[in-house]
Amino acid sequence: xxxxxxxxxxxxxxxxxxxxxxxxxxxxxxxxxxxxxxxxxxxxxxxxxxxxxxxxxxxxxxxxxxxxxxxxxxxxxxxxxxxxxxxxxxxxxxxxxxxxxxxxxxxxxxxxxxxxxxxxxxxxxxxxxxxxxxxxxxxxxxxxxxxxxxxxxxxxxxxxxxxxxxxxxxxxxxxxxxxxxxxxxxxxxxxxxxxxxxxxxxxxxxxxxxxxxxxxxxxxxxxxxxxxxxxxxxxxxxxxxxxxxxxxxxxxxxxxxxxxxxxxxxxxxxxxxxxxxxxxxxxxxxxxxxxxxxxxxxxxxxxxxxxxxxxxxxxxxxxxxxxxxxxxxxxxxxxxxxxxxxxxxxxxxxxxxxxxxxxxxxxxxxxxxxxxxxxxxxxxxxxxxxxxxxxxxxxxxxxxxxxxxxxxxxxxxxxxxxxxxxxxxxxxxxxxxx
Amino acid sequence: xxxxxxxxxxxxxxxxxxxxxxxxxxxxxxxxxxxxxxxxxxxxxxxxxxxxxxxxxxxxxxxxxxxxxxxxxxxxxxxxxxxxxxxxxxxxxxxxxxxxxxxxxxxxxxxxxxxxxxxxxxxxxxxxxxxxxxxxxxxxxxxxxxxxxxxxxxxxxxxxxxxxxxxxxxxxxxxxxxxxxxxxxxxxxxxxxxxxxxxxxxxxxxxxxxxxxxxxxxxxxxxxxxxxxxxxxxxxxxxxxxxxxxxxxxxxxxxxxxxxxxxxxxxxxxxxxxxxxxxxxxxxxxxxxxxxxxxxxxxxxxxxxxxxxxxxxxxxxxxxxxxxxxxxxxxxxxxxxxxxxxxxxxxxxxxxxxxxxxxxxxxxxxxxxxxxxxxxxxxxxxxxxxxxxxxxxxxxxxxxxxxxxxxxxxxxxxxxxxxxxxxxxxxxxxxxxx
Numbered sequence: 010x011x012x013x014x015x016x017x018x019x020x021x022x023x024x025x026x027x028x029x030x031x032x033x034x035x036x037x038x039x040x041x042x043x044x045x046x047x048x049x050x051x052x053x054x055x056x057x058x059x060x061x062x063x064x065x066x067x068x069x070x071x072x073x074x075x076x077x078x079x080x081x082x083x084x085x086x087x088x089x090x091x092x093x094x095x096x097x098x099x100x101x102x103x104x105x106x107x108x109x110x111x112x113x114x115x116x117x118x119x120x121x122x123x124x125x126x127x128x129x130x131x132x133x134x135x136x137x138x139x140x141x142x143x144x145x146x147x148x149x150x151x152x153x154x155x156x157x158x159x160x161x162x163x164x165x166x167x168x169x170x171x172x173x174x175x176x177x178x179x180x181x182x183x184x185x186x187x188x189x190x191x192x193x194x195x196x197x198x199x200x201x202x203x204x205x206x207x208x209x210x211x212x213x214x215x216x217x218x219x220x221x222x223x224x225x226x227x228x229x230x231x232x233x234x235x236x237x238x239x240x241x242x243x244x245x246x247x248x249x250x251x252x253x254x255x256x257x258x259x260x261x262x263x264x265x266x267x268x269x270x271x272x273x274x275x276x277x278x279x280x281x282x283x284x285x286x287x288x289x290x291x292x293x294x295x296x297x298x299x300x301x302x303x304x305x306x307x308x309x310x311x312x313x314x315x316x317x318x319x320x321x322x323x324x325x326x327x328x329x330x331x332x333x334x335x336x337x338x339x340x341x342x343x344x345x346x347x348x349x350x351x352x353x354x355x356x357x358x359x360x361x362x363x364x365x366x367x368x369x370x371x372x373x374x375x376x377x378x379x380x381x382x383x384x385x386x387x388x389x390x391x392x393x394x395x396x397x398x399x400x401x402x403x404x405x406x407x408x409x410x411x412x413x414x415x416x417x418x419x420x421x422x423x424x425x426x427x428x429x430x431x432x433x434x435x436x437x438x439x440x441x442x443x
Numbered sequence: 444x445x446x447x448x449x450x451x452x453x454x455x456x457x458x459x460x461x462x463x464x465x466x467x468x469x470x471x472x473x474x475x476x477x478x479x480x481x482x483x484x485x486x487x488x489x490x491x492x493x494x495x496x497x498x499x500x501x502x503x504x505x506x507x508x509x510x511x512x513x514x515x516x517x518x519x520x521x522x523x524x525x526x527x528x529x530x531x532x533x534x535x536x537x538x539x540x541x542x543x544x545x546x547x548x549x550x551x552x553x554x555x556x557x558x559x560x561x562x563x564x565x566x567x568x569x570x571x572x573x574x575x576x577x578x579x580x581x582x583x584x585x586x587x588x589x590x591x592x593x594x595x596x597x598x599x600x601x602x603x604x605x606x607x608x609x610x611x612x613x614x615x616x617x618x619x620x621x622x623x624x625x626x627x628x629x630x631x632x633x634x635x636x637x638x639x640x641x642x643x644x645x646x647x648x649x650x651x652x653x654x655x656x657x658x659x660x661x662x663x664x665x666x667x668x669x670x671x672x673x674x675x676x677x678x679x680x681x682x683x684x685x686x687x688x689x690x691x692x693x694x695x696x697x698x699x700x701x702x703x704x705x706x707x708x709x710x711x712x713x714x715x716x717x718x719x720x721x722x723x724x725x726x727x728x729x730x731x732x733x734x735x736x737x738x739x740x741x742x743x744x745x746x747x748x749x750x751x752x753x754x755x756x757x758x759x760x761x762x763x764x765x766x767x768x769x770x771x772x773x774x775x776x777x778x779x780x781x782x783x784x785x786x787x788x789x790x791x792x793x794x795x796x797x798x799x800x801x802x803x804x805x806x807x808x809x810x811x812x813x814x815x816x817x818x819x820x821x822x823x824x825x826x827x828x829x830x831x832x833x834x835x836x837x838x839x840x841x842x843x844x845x846x847x848x849x850x851x852x853x854x855x856x857x858x859x860x861x862x863x864x865x866x867x868x869x870x871x872x873x874x875x876x877x
Contacts, residue, residue, distance in 0.1 A: 049640065141606040150603045151585050168602065169584045172575040205669060206483065208662045210644050227661050228642045231668060235639060238672035239756050245676065246752025246849060247745050255757040256770065264778060267749050268785050274745050275786050279793055281737035286803070292730050299726055299733045303715035303740060303857050311681050311708050311850040315701050318680025322673050323689035336690065344698060351702050352709050359713055369720070415680060415849035416745040423737050 019046055024256065028061035044073055052081045053257070060089060068096040075148060076101055077121045077229075080108035107222075116200050117193040119233070120214040120223030121148040126156050129163055129181035133174050140168065149226055152211050155184050160220040162213055164188060190215045193222055197233045202327040204230045241325055244409065245318065247274060247416030274416050280424045281306075288431045295442040297370060298434055301356075301381050306426035308352055309388035310419030313396030316341055317413045320400045324410050334401040338394065345393030349386035357382045373441050380437045384430040391429065392422045453480060458690065462495035478507055486515045487691070494523060502530045509582060510535055511555045511663075514542035541656075550634050551627035553667070554648045554657030555582040560590050563597055563615035567608050574602065583660055586645050589618045594654040596647055598622060624649045627656055631667045636761045638664045675759055678843065679752065681708060681850030704850075711854045715740075718858055722865045729876040731804060732868055735790075735815050740860035742786055743822035744853030747830030750775055751847045754834045758844050768835040772828065779827030783820035791816045807875050814871045818864040825863065826856045 020034070035043040035058070047055065047070060055074070059067050059082075071093060074082065079097065083090050083105065094102060104122045111117030125147050127136050136153060144150050153171065155164045164184030174183050190213045191200055203212065210227045240250035249266040251258050258266070285292070292299055320337060323329045329337065357378045364374035396418045400410035435443055454468070469477040469492070481489065481504060489508070493501050493516075505527060508516065513531065517524050517539065528536060538556045545551030559581050561570050570587055578584050587605065589598045598618030608617050624647045625634055637646065644661045674684035683700040685692050692700070719726070726733055754771060757763045763771065791812045798808035830852045834844035869877055 049642065144603045144606045150606065169578045172578045172584065201665075204662075205665050208483065210660075210662060226644075227665065228638075228644065230665060231635075231639050231661065234665060234668045234672070235760055238668070238676070239760065242672070242676055242679065242752055242756045245679065246748050248749045248752070251753070254762045255753055256762060256767075260774070260778070263774070264781055267778070268782055271742070271745055271749065271782055272785060272789060275738070275742055275789055278738050278741050279790075281741075282734045282793075285734045285737070289730060289734070292733055293727075296723060296727045296730070299736070300716045300719045300723070302733070302736060303719070303861070304709070304712050306737060307712050307715075307850075307853065307857060308705070308709055310853070311705055314680050314850050315682045315705065318676055318682070319685070319689055322676045326669055326673065328688045328690060333690075340694070340697070344694070344701070347698055348702055348705055351706060355706060355709055356713075359716075416741075416748050419741065419744070419853070423741060427737070 019050075028057040031058055032061050048073060048078075051254075051257075052078070052085050053253075056082055056085055056089075059093065067093075071096050072098070072101075075121055076104040076123065077108060077119065077223075079105050080118070081113065083109060084113060111193065114197045115193070116191045116195040116197065116214050116225060117222065119197055119200065119229055120193070120225050122223040123147045124211075124213075124221075124224040125150060125153045126221075127153050127180055129155050129157070129179070129184070131180045132177050133171050133180065133183060134176040136166075136171055136180050137168075140171075148224060149211050152213075152224070153180070154213055154221060154224075155180055156221055162188060162190060162215055162219065162221040165213065188213065190221075191225060192217070198237050198325070200225060201230050201233045201237065205234075205326070237325065241321065241411040244411040245321065245414045247271070247414040270414075270416075274420050277417075277420045278423060281427055284424055284427045284431075288427075291431060291434065291443055295434070295438065297373075297377065297442075298380075298430075301384075302427070302430065304356070305381065305384050305388055305430050306423045307419075308385055309392035309422040309426040310415075311392070312345060312348055312389045313392035313418035313422045314415040316345075316393045316396035317399055317418050318415070320397050321410050321413060324400060324404065331401060331404050334398060337397050337401070341393050341397040342390070345390040346386070348393065349389030352389055353382035353385040356385050373438070376438055376441045380430075380434050383437065384426075384433045387429045387433065388422070388426045391425060392418070395422060395425075453484075462491040465492055466495050482507060482512075485688075485691075486512070486519050487687070490516055490519055490523075493527065501527075505530050506532070506535075509555055510538040510557065511542060511553065511657075513539050514552070515547065517543060518547060545627065548631045549627070550625045550629040550631065550648050550659060551656065553631055553634065553663055554627070554659050556657040557581045558645075558647070558655075558658040559584060559587045560655075561587050561614055563589050563591070563613070563618070565614045566611050567605050567614065567617060568610040570600075570605055570614050571602075574605075582658060583645050586647075586658070587614070588647055588655060588658075589614055590655055596622060596624060596649055596653060596655040599647065622647065624655075625659065626651070632671050632759070634659060635664050635667045635671065639668075639760070671759065675755065675845040678845040679755065679848045681705070681848040704848075708850050708854050711851075712857060714858045715861055718861045718865075722861075725865060725868065725877055729868070729872065731807075731811065731876075732814075732864075735818075736861070736864065738790070739815065739818050739822055739864050740857045741853075742819055743826035743856040743860040744849075745826070746779060746782055746823045747826035747852035747856045748849040750779075750827045750830035751833055751852050752849070754831050755844050755847060758834060758838065765835060765838050768832060771831050771835070775827050775831040776824070779824040780820070782827065783823030786823055787816035787819040790819050807872070810872055810875045814864075814868050817871065818860075818867045821863045821867065822856070822860045825859060826852070829856060829859075 059070060062070060083094060086093055097105065123146060125140055125143050127139060140150050151168050153166050154162060157163055164186045165188050166184045170183055189207055193214050193216050204227055211224045213221050214223045214225060215221050243250045248270050251266060360370065360374060360378040360381060363369045370377050399413040399418060403410045403413055493504060496504060517528060520527055531539065557580060559574055559577050561573060574584050574587065585602050587600050588596060591597055598620045599622050600618045604617060623641055627648050627650050638661055645658045647655050648657045648659060649655050677684045682704050685700060794804065794808060794812040794815060797803045804811050833847040833852060837847055838844045
């Protein structure tokens, strides 16, 4: 009994091997193991390998893959698509063509067309026998789907339910009719939310006319959940989603994914220079004000980052929807206020302490402390509210809420934070320093 | 056939109802539906409901839950723990006590002790009959675990394999011996990675002596993956993980989760004020330098945020390990360099353009542009490298890499960014402005 390694792990250094070396290594393994390994590679790796193999080997290996994986492979194959498709048997080619009609991130692109279909008038025992016959060609034997002559889904029953009912009971009387089914054009993120709520290991996919087209199994959903979380996390870090493992993304592609957003944020942040130019005379008169600029604007950015992260994630897992913006605002406004007061308290203490110890700020220490304290409250409240509401705004205009990234929120809050700070300063320090 | 709603969805506004109202609503539903709904509530809601019910109802509802869910419930029950435990039947109480010995986020805390055990000398047909008998008391019927007299795991076979083999073949000859099993003290994040790689719907959990203690099913893994991603995303946004849905966290708890990190970052960022105080004379002589402070330090923060996000996520899904820091450094160093050059180019163009249009920067425009450009390259390279390596550092000292949050990286880079900027300025502008 192995503990940490799975039976399908590739050898160390695998990802650095050229496709030809991978072929050699695979040929040297017992078929059972090399097949298992091949089935668990990424689509890109499977494609590389297939193209490196001889024509006859290619056919054997390609036919190992279930139709949904073949569809992903053909989608990535570019000019080799026709050649690879010609290696499939006719039945599979038909299924794959149907799958290719769907975009990869829709329910239809995730499903497998190989499921157990039964008729409503079969008995439980007949149905079990039927499962036994089909067991090697279907994606899962654990659910049986009851269809009418037009392939419309009438009900579903699990193998477990079939086991615990009398042998001669017709399927029609055992099946559940309140079936959770998934429209073939539903986005994969929504599909993952349904799985997360339902605890089922497979769900049927139906088209607009209620005809069953395939099933989605939960092992694919684990991948979807991981993928969607990676995308959100990367967008949240202020870049485009990679859609591939870090080490597999080439230098040029990585640069493109990151340079675009970084440059956009930079151009946005240039407004801080413009804003500060307006206050150049104030700064010249009260250089001490500049000392607290990074402190104040970054606090707004951090508060905004917290709020936007929370909201983006809660939206992604379906905890809150677009309509909940009022509820969120009612929570975040007092929260931002309290957080701002906390920081203001620390900031004021810091200034007064430095004053007592070193006399750093001369006769205007108290006025300066008041300026910094009030600005912090203003900036943190604004950062929190802006960070919390931006994802709703993006969603309302049909953009991805995850684009309300920490750097993006920080950039907007930096510019407005400067305006808040200098406005407060002019008001409080008038006649003292300005 | 319903499409969007699952059969277990609570009614609208459910989460705002007091527990007593929830009880009333549940009692009014047909038992099948109210039981389903109850089973899919969060642990906290189940507990609230149970405490609001009468003693006799409580027993019925509590006994609906599988042992792993009961264990979670008792863990959350506080002073009611003994009372609730007394309502269980003896067998379940024993199982639950065994589960409670594990921490919630370890494999042992996720597993269910209810699985199908068979002996190696049973025939395939006997085994199928046995599954039929056990089908209503086990978590899944889809895998059969072959154990010896000491409960040591000998092998596993799926119901599907059992179906496609001759009826009189002994289980010993059908079972697979190269079983992937999970140590009972493995962290749930590592368990999720094994599931993501293996495509199986259940995996056995064994203790240090190889005795099988239970199974983990993939539907729980979807929850784990979502949970871990939420935790990472929240930490990444610069706060403590909530461990609960956004709308269910009370005001005081939310404040605590956010105020701590915000205050810590604020105190760290106070170093910027200290750093700038060192350059107060430079600033007084060259106020124009201050205009670009937010621009330069935020660019370092943004570059660092991109790098740390990528690395944290790649670590979380197991794409890279602690040993890969050299590979990462070799990629990020030239990347940071290119990104820095891009931004420097834009920054220099901006200064020269403003100079040509409005003569904003007088005779020292070129020197200023050079200062800003060089600083940008330095700050972006440093931000990228620091952001990429910090997760490795945290991991090396056994802290969570996800603590290398965007705000944390930005705070460190802000302070060092100021030092870089003023050092470059002193060097370039000596004799011109300083």
